[in-house]
Amino acid sequence: MQFETPGPVEAELSSAISPIEDIIEDARLGRMFVLVDHEDRENEGDLVIPAQFADAEAINFMATHGRGLICLPMTEKRISKLGLPMMPSTIQRDTRQLSPCRSRPAKG
Numbered sequence: 001m002q003f004e005t006p007g008p009v010e011a012e013l014s015s016a017i018s019p020i021e022d023i024i025e026d027a028r029l030g031r032m033f034v035l036v037d038h039e040d041r042e043n044e045g046d047l048v049i050p051a052q053f054a055d056a057e058a059i060n061f062m063a064t065h066g067r068g069l070i071c072l073p074m075t076e077k078r079i080s081k082l083g084l085p086m087m088p089s090t091i092q093r094d095t096r097q098l099s100p101c102r103s104r105p106a107k108g
Contacts, residue, residue: 007039032058 030053036045047066
């Protein structure tokens with residue numbers, strides 16, 4: 001699948017989409033932004049903030065208002081210490097069907 005041109009919804013909303021230079025500057029300044037994908041792919045937006053600015057307030061905002069998965073990069077050492085399993089090795093053709101982790105009920 002290639003998405004070189006905006007879809008009809010994206011074309012209508014183009015004035016609401018920031019230029020990449022503005023998004024890069026927001027990231028440099030530690031501002032959270034919404035990154036959207038093509039409407040013919042997942043048609044969703046992700047809340048994004050550079051890791052060094054991802055404090056408790058930012059994570060709480062993501063959990064409260066984003067209501068999805070919170071993803072972050074981790075070193076191999078930290079992953080081993082936490083005992084996290086690797087992602088499934090099967091590669092699925094349609095990325096909309098990818099399940100990056102298995103959820104567990106929270107202890108409480």
